[in-house]
Amino acid sequence: MLTSARNQFTGKVSAIQEGAVNDEVEITLAGGDRLVAVITRSSTKSLGLKVGGEALALVKAPWIILANPDAGVKLSTRNRLEGHVKGIKPGAVNAEVDITLKGGETLAAIVTLESVEGLGLATGKPVVAFFKASHVVVGVKA
Template sequence: MKTSARNQFDGTVTGVKPGAVNDEVEITTPSGLKVVAVLTHESVVNLGLEPGKAAFALVKASSVIVVTDEAGARFSTRNRFSGTLTQVQQGAVNAEVVIDLPGGSRVAAIVTQESANRLGLVPGQPATALFKASSVIVGVPG
């Protein structure tokens, strides 16, 4: 499958928590990374999402927030993955950064060049990728 989303996490549905309107779906990758998505109940039913089913999670790089110094801060995002910055590609307006995660996964993020400079983003630096469960698009193999 080809998509424009820079972040694709292939895995298996390991949890579905039903709600009145939205359901929470957890997808676990082979390396153990757990991605949480919030979908409409109708989407969960239409995709046949249930524990054990193969699925993938897509997240646009522009939906990823990069944090370099948490200093005890708490965040409301359900998806929080820490690793090491391995790429910082600077542009005129935005910078693309890639965070390598334990287990071989990667997360790409697009941040403003001003933010990249303010955070002092450089390869080798520890960083955390944050994204909301509502920013995750879930699909199933065809």
């Protein structure tokens, strides 16, 4: 599957919290990091999601919020992943920041150059990535 989402992860469904309209689906990646997605109940059914089954999680890079781990940032986002800056690709206004997560996967974030400077981001530095559960698109292999 080819998509425009920079972040494409494969993992196992580790939990499904059913709701009347939306379900909360937890996906555990191979390295142990966990992502939470909120999708409609009908999507859970039509995708055939079950605990232990394989699922894909897609997250667009501009939806990622970065912070320093020691900043004590608390957000209402369900997803909080820690890692280290793998590399920074600067552009005219924004930069792509690649992050190696604790479990070994790579997460890409698009942030402003001002944010890169303000956070003091550099290769090897620790960083925390936040994103909303509603920004995770879930899929399965057909």
